Amino acid sequence: MNSVRGMRREGYLLGTALLAVLILMSMLWGSAAAQGPDEQQLTEGQQLYAENCAVCHGPNGEGRVGATLAQNWPSIRPDLTVRTIIERGVAGSVMPAWHQDNGGPLTSEQIDALVAYILSWQTGGAGSLAPVPTFTPHPPIAPIPEVEGDPNRGAVLFADNCAVCHGPNGEGRVGATLPTNWPSIRPDLNVKAIISEGVQGSLMPAWHQDNGGPLTEEDVNDLVAFVLSRPAGTVQQVQPTAAPLSPVTIPWLQGWGGVVVFFVLITVLIAAALIWQRRFS
Ligand code: HEC
Ligand code: HEC
Numbered sequence: 001m002n003s004v005r006g007m008r009r010e011g012y013l014l015g016t017a018l019l020a021v022l023i024l025m026s027m028l029w030g031s032a033a034a035q036g037p038d039e040q041q042l043t044e045g046q047q048l049y050a051e052n053c054a055v056c057h058g059p060n061g062e063g064r065v066g067a068t069l070a071q072n073w074p075s076i077r078p079d080l081t082v083r084t085i086i087e088r089g090v091a092g093s094v095m096p097a098w099h100q101d102n103g104g105p106l107t108s109e110q111i112d113a114l115v116a117y118i119l120s121w122q123t124g125g126a127g128s129l130a131p132v133p134t135f136t137p138h139p140p141i142a143p144i145p146e147v148e149g150d151p152n153r154g155a156v157l158f159a160d161n162c163a164v165c166h167g168p169n170g171e172g173r174v175g176a177t178l179p180t181n182w183p184s185i186r187p188d189l190n191v192k193a194i195i196s197e198g199v200q201g202s203l204m205p206a207w208h209q210d211n212g213g214p215l216t217e218e219d220v221n222d223l224v225a226f227v228l229s230r231p232a233g234t235v236q237q238v239q240p241t242a243a244p245l246s247p248v249t250i251p252w253l254q255g256w257g258g259v260v261v262f263f264v265l266i267t268v269l270i271a272a273a274l275i276w277q278r279r280f281s
Helices: 001-036 037-051 079-088 110-121 151-161 187-197 218-228 255-281
Strands: none
Touching: 001 255, 037 110, 079 110, 151 218, 187 218
């Protein structure tokens, strides 16, 4: 009987020790999570922002066709607010849905980096990161017969304004594949009208200043020349890819829920061991 009591005391000691270790571990975990984004995540976020968002929201989130993002978000969990908008887009506006689950080009991890970067404006933190170039030079494009714009200047404008949706070479992304055979006698007028006026009821914005856009007549003409310099077949069309399967996550097993479940399991195991010992010793 004495030895059983001794065992039981040891069991309690073991249980208390385990509890202490668990509490310590979860506190460490909590403080690691609270440290926020690291430099690497911010740099990735900045890169993604320059490539995908600056065209509408301005290089420093100051707003352009899109809303001002360098602001203090009136929300208890601004990260969740901003992430949801980025993932799903804003219906009825030109703000696209960016998550692969919603047909966009970005993964959850990339959106995490964007959220971290955007929220860093609340404290002015990321301003110190070096700007990212958005245009990669490519071989000069010969002028297009009977089209007045300059395709090389158009290429730069395209990288800054259109590649975000149409891909760097117009291969298609959230926007249509542009290298195509235009079913029109005057494809230049056709393409110019689309760029100037946008496509009602789609994500394609109106770009001409006459229609509230940011571009001049000359800009639009140069873009037309660039678009027409890529006939069908010059780039490979990108088929929308199926979203990769994300690892199964069980929400209540993460964070404190997981700690509690783990602790309950350990307690049950210790209790079972004690009962077993009492029975057989
Ligand atoms: C084609 C233009 C366009 C692009 C590209 C774009 N946005 Fe937007 N975005 C908008 C517009 C327009 C709104 C405002 C929508 C509304 O509320 O009517 C908006 C709204 C938002 C909002 C909510 C702002 C608020 O105050 O509620 C966030 C956050 C946002 N965009 C993030 C992003 C991020 C991140 C990217 C890049 C991955 C991006 N956007 C790319 C046009 C764009
Ligand atoms: C926010 C995303 C977005 C941006 C930015 C964007 N487009 Fe588009 N664009 C689209 C979508 C979506 C369509 C397809 C519209 C439809 O017909 O439903 C499209 C269609 C077009 C078409 C017609 C394609 C066809 O086969 O009929 C042209 C030309 C075009 N865009 C040029 C441009 C140019 C030039 C720019 C930059 C100044 C640009 N787009 C910027 C989303 C975008």
